[in-house]
Amino acid sequence: MSGTGPRESVFPTRMALTNTKLRLKGAQTGHSLLAKKRDALTTRFRAILRRVDEAKRKMGRVMQLASFSLAEVTYATGDISYLVQEQAKSASFKVKARQDNVSGVILPAFEVDRVPGSDFNLTGLGRGGQQVLRAKEVYAKAVETLVDLASLQTAFMILDEVIRATNRRVNAIEHVIIPRLENTIKYISSELDEMDREEFFRLKKVQGKKKRDAEAAEVIRKAKDAEEVPDVAPDHAGGGGDLLGSKDEDVIF
Amino acid sequence: MEALLFNVSGGFLEGIVRGYKAGLLTQNQYNNLTQCETIEDFRTQLSATDYGNFLANEPLPISTSTISDKATQLLVDQFNYLRSNAVEPLSKFLEYMTYAYMIDNVILIITGTLHGRNTSELLQRCHPLGIFDTMPALCVATNVEELYHTVLVETPLAPYFRDAVSAADLDDLNIEIIRNTLYKAYLEDFDAFCQSLGGPTADVMHRILAFEADRRAINITINSFGTQLSKEQRAKLFPTIGRLFPEGNNTLARADEIDQVRQACEAVSEYRAFFDSGGRSHANGNGGANGNSESTANLLGDLDSELGAAADLEDRFFVHEVHLNKLAFLQQFQHAVFYSYIKLKEQEIRSVTWIAECIAQNARDRIHDFIPTF
Numbered sequence: 220m221s222g223t224g225p226r227e228s229v230f231p232t233r234m235a236l237t238n239t240k241l242r243l244k245g246a247q248t249g250h251s252l253l254a255k256k257r258d259a260l261t262t263r264f265r266a267i268l269r270r271v272d273e274a275k276r277k278m279g280r281v282m283q284l285a286s287f288s289l290a291e292v293t294y295a296t297g298d299i300s301y302l303v304q305e306q307a308k309s310a311s312f313k314v315k316a317r318q319d320n321v322s323g324v325i326l327p328a329f330e331v332d333r334v335p336g337s338d339f340n341l342t343g344l345g346r347g348g349q350q351v352l353r354a355k356e357v358y359a360k361a362v363e364t365l366v367d368l369a370s371l372q373t374a375f376m377i378l379d380e381v382i383r384a385t386n387r388r389v390n391a392i393e394h395v396i397i398p399r400l401e402n403t404i405k406y407i408s409s410e411l412d413e414m415d416r417e418e419f420f421r422l423k424k425v426q427g428k429k430k431r432d433a434e435a436a437e438v439i440r441k442a443k444d445a446e447e448v449p450d451v452a453p454d455h456a457g458g459g460g461d462l463l464g465s466k467d468e469d470v471i472f
Numbered sequence: 473m474e475a476l477l478f479n480v481s482g483g484f485l486e487g488i489v490r491g492y493k494a495g496l497l498t499q500n501q502y503n504n505l506t507q508c509e510t511i512e513d514f515r516t517q518l519s520a521t522d523y524g525n526f527l528a529n530e531p532l533p534i535s536t537s538t539i540s541d542k543a544t545q546l547l548v549d550q551f552n553y554l555r556s557n558a559v560e561p562l563s564k565f566l567e568y569m570t571y572a573y574m575i576d577n578v579i580l581i582i583t584g585t586l587h588g589r590n591t592s593e594l595l596q597r598c599h600p601l602g603i604f605d606t607m608p609a610l611c612v613a614t615n616v617e618e619l620y621h622t623v624l625v626e627t628p629l630a631p632y633f634r635d636a637v638s639a640a641d642l643d644d645l646n647i648e649i650i651r652n653t654l655y656k657a658y659l660e661d662f663d664a665f666c667q668s669l670g671g672p673t674a675d676v677m678h679r680i681l682a683f684e685a686d687r688r689a690i691n692i693t694i695n696s697f698g699t700q701l702s703k704e705q706r707a708k709l710f711p712t713i714g715r716l717f718p719e720g721n722n723t724l725a726r727a728d729e730i731d732q733v734r735q736a737c738e739a740v741s742e743y744r745a746f747f748d749s750g751g752r753s754h755a756n757g758n759g760g761a762n763g764n765s766e767s768t769a770n771l772l773g774d775l776d777s778e779l780g781a782a783a784d785l786e787d788r789f790f791v792h793e794v795h796l797n798k799l800a801f802l803q804q805f806q807h808a809v810f811y812s813y814i815k816l817k818e819q820e821i822r823s824v825t826w827i828a829e830c831i832a833q834n835a836r837d838r839i840h841d842f843i844p845t846f
Contacts, residue, residue, distance in 0.1 A: 283833060290536070290829040294822055295786055301597055305583045306647070344648045344709075345655060345688050347786060348695030 226402040231410030239407060243400040250392040257385045259322045264378045271375055274368040278361070285361040288354040295347030310334070312359060314366055319374075324381045329370040331363050478805035481559045486804070488557075489813050492550055493801060495522030496820055496845050505827050506839050514831055518824070536832055540825040547817050548600045554810065561669055565807045567628070568662050569814060573602025574629055575658060579651045581610050585619050586647075604628065632657040649701070652692060652709040659685050659711045669807065676800045676808035678713075680815075683796055685714035686743065687789050693724045693733055694785070715740050746788045790843045794819055798846070816845045 229235040292299065313332040318325050478486075497505075501521055508514040511534050515527045526542050527534060555566045577598040584594040592611050595603075606626040613619035620637075624630050636653040637646075659681055666677035689710040696706050707725035710717075716724065716736065723736035737743035793815065800812035823842035830839040 283835070287829075287833055287835050287838070290826070290833065293540075293829075294826050297599075298597075301580065301594075302583060302647075305587050305589070344692055344695050344701075345652050346691055348691065349786065352695075 224402040225399050226406050227399060229403060229407065231407040231414075233411065236404065236407040236411065239400055239403045243397065243404060246392055246396050246400060250389060250397065253385055253389045253392065256322050257382060257389055260324065260378055260382045260385060263321050264375070264382055267371055267375050267378060271368070271371045274364065274371055278364045278368055281357075281361045281364045285354070285357045288350070288357040292347060292350045292354045295350045299351065312362055321378070324377065326374045326377055327370065328374070329366050331366050333359065475805045482562050482805075482807070485554055485557055485562065486809060489554065489809050490801070493809075493813055493816070496816060497521055497824070498846055499844050502823070502827075502842070502844050505824070508827075508831055511828060511832060514828055536825055536828045539828050540821060543821040543824060544600065547814070547821065550817075551601060551814060562807055562810070564665070565669070566810060568665055569811055570601055570604070571628065571658050571662070572655070573599040574604060574627065575602070575632075575651060575654045577602040577607065578610070578623060578627060578629060579647060579654075581607075582616070582619060582650075583647055585613060586616060629654065629658075632661070649705060649709065652688070655688065656709055656711040659688075660713055663713045672803045672806040673808055676803055676806060677811065680793075680796050680800065680808065680811065682714045683792065685711035686716045686720075686740075687793070689714060689716060689721060689724055690733060690737065690743075691786075691789075693727050694730060697729065716743075742792065746785055746792070787841070787843070790819065794843055794845055819843060820845050
């Protein structure tokens with residue numbers, strides 16, 4: 220029956236039916252588009268997931284290496300942290316953000332921008348300068364890995380959210396909006412059918428009544444005819460008599 | 473003559489220092505240390521040595537810097553004991569030894585003052601061997617000019633400072649240059665003092681100090697490649713007491729790459745070996761690399777090969793330094809043993825810290841890269 224399931228509260232008119240049908244079509248197109256988007260995002264998401272995994276493993280190794288190179292520096296020169304802290308004036312390692320577009324989702328991507336030259340390249344001049352340089356390079360690599368990981372991780376979070384939203388939308392369209400529109404269409408068409416049938420029945424009724432009336436009128440007319448027909452013919456004054464059938468005195472030929 | 477009268481003033485302390493020397497870790501003990509799985513084991517192993525239970529009161533996650541600090545503290549205590557019992561000329565000799573650390577400390581304070589740091593917190597970072605009575609006075613200075621005059625008046629380093637730097641030089645870029653200028657002046661002065669003592673002290677100390685001077689010259693040369701340090705400035709930083717002086721120093725001053733450094737060192741047979749075997753052992757190290765260091769090489773690209781050789785050179789310097797310091801113990805009735813003992817002990821602390829670091833960071837393949845003393 221058309222009454223089952225939720226439907227929109229519209230008047231069951233033909234216009235509403237056309238509108239609803241249009242909306243159903245729109246909803247179906249939207250559903251397929253969103254589903255495509257979801258699939259694209261999920262593919263990307265999986266790829267990013269894999270890269271996050273790789274980057275994390277790499278980070279583990281690189282960080283270990285970096286802290287070990289710091290140990291080498293300590294071995295060769297002793298504690299240089301204070302000197303380095305004091306002599307660092309400008310950042311030689313900068314991170315720039317840029318935007319990436321994946322099926323309409325804006326993902327921030329971070330890029331490393333290394334400024335050549337450094338403030339403390341004379342540190343360890345007398346002893347262990349090579350280790351200091353090495354530690355610097357290794358740590359720069361480590362930070363690079365971290366930056367990579369950061370953009371991946373951000374993309375991961377944003378994509379996750381977007382995929383969820385898209386999924387919600389796809390499911391909402393699939394399971395709520397489309398059934399509702401279908402129900403509405405069913406309802407409207409059934410109502411319209413119902414109205415058609417009523418109309419038909421009404422017309423039939425009217426016709427029947429008219430027929431009956433017409434028959435009754437006929438009977439009466441026939442009865443009247445039987446009485447009145449002879450009187451009617453000679454009635455000149457009534458006009459419209461047969462001109463050929465009668466002779467007019469005024470016509471001379 | 474020294475042999476006759478040395479024991480009058482120095483015999484007791486020489487005995488003490490030779491006793492200390494017997495307490496240095498042996499190869500066997502190093503082997504035991506490298507077998508440790510955790511820092512906890514490491515501490516237990518160390519407590520069986522002369523270090524005793526120096527880490528006993530530390531809260532459990534012991535950091536490697538704590539180990540290094542505590543061990544240095546032991547060394548400082550020993551040194552202070554020696555120093556307080558010493559008479560001339562040994563006391564003067566020991567004082568000279570502290571100058572090297574003083575230079576570092578003064579440089580540290582200067583750096584801090586240039587950046588307007590609270591200088592009293594700098595005092596905690598100073599090397600304990602280089603602390604002198606008037607050091608807190610340096611913290612009173614609020615600007616560089618004032619500090620410069622305070623250094624001139626208050627510290628034993630005044631002569632080096634007066635000759636080497638003026639107040640205008642004390643800015644950021646120069647700080648490393650100043651440090652090395654001071655160190656050069658110090659080395660030359662120390663050597664002159666040892667020569668004035670004469671006898672075996674002069675012999676042994678000259679050998680050690682000459683090596684130290686050459687090492688600095690070579691290091692400065694290698695480390696200044698690709699920096700703003702001009703060749704004239706570089707040449708001024710080379711101590712003039714080394715075995716490379718003067719023609720080796722001249723070659724070094726003009727050197728642009730490591731090959732020219734090698735050429736400069738050709739004249740001295742011991743130094744030649746550093747460069748020869750330096751390259752080879754590095755190649756071997758790469759050849760026999762396991763999976764971990766292979767991935768390391770991938771990660772770092774060719775960074776390793778450039779810097780590896782130079783870093784390896786540093787290790788060879790350490791080995792040779794230890795060798796020279798060990799030789800010092802072969803001679804009796806001289807002061808060089810004190811110097812050598814402190815240097816060996818420092819090396820031992822470095823090695824112990826290295827092993828601890830390797831254990832803490834789980835880098836077992838590098839754990840044998842320390843330099844054993846005895």
